[in-house]
Amino acid sequence: MKAAIHRHVLTTNGRSIIGNPDFEQLKITQSACTTRYLEEPRTTEERESGYKDINEKDMKLINTYFNRSDPVRLQREVIFKIIWHFGFRGREWLRGFDKNSVIFSICPTSGLQYVDLKKTQLSKCTNYKKPNERKCIVMFEKPEDEQCPFKLMKKYIDLRPATVICLFPKPLK
Secondary structure (H helix, E strand, O other), rough: OOOHHHHHHHHHHOOOOOOHHHHHHHHHHHHHHHHHHHOOOOOOHHHHOOOOEEEEHHHHHHHOOOOOOOOOHHHHHHHHHHHHHHHHOOOOOHHHOOOOHHHEEEEOOOOOOHHHHHHHHHHOOOOOOOOOOOOOOEOOOOOOOOOOOOHHHHHHHHHHHOOOOOOOOOOOO
């Protein structure tokens, strides 16, 4: 917020608010407001939940975009599902994935198939606050769902050229 105000004042008046003694009161007020906001009581759920889930209506809109009609949309859906299911912050780790990073397995207890990623990449991206409560993060199949993430990954891996090593090559038209 401070950077946005700084840019606005700099472009309109040609004055910098950063390090300028004329704007010392702004710095004090902004610091006090930030401190007050951080000290406000929050529920345990608000503190630990992070971002809210994507609601059902928005997820339907996302799935209508990802109709798997062409290679570009298929690849974008795979990237979205990996980020969403595995909790990656962004796409910075996806470049390092190759075809051997994706593991297809069957759960011995439920018999459902699932997709897992090699733990070396996953451990770099996932921050565990309580290591003794570490949970296994995988993409389980949903046989009744037409947007099944397992079927999506299987289809994507099968359609990729066998000669290409990286997981996300530039799609051919």
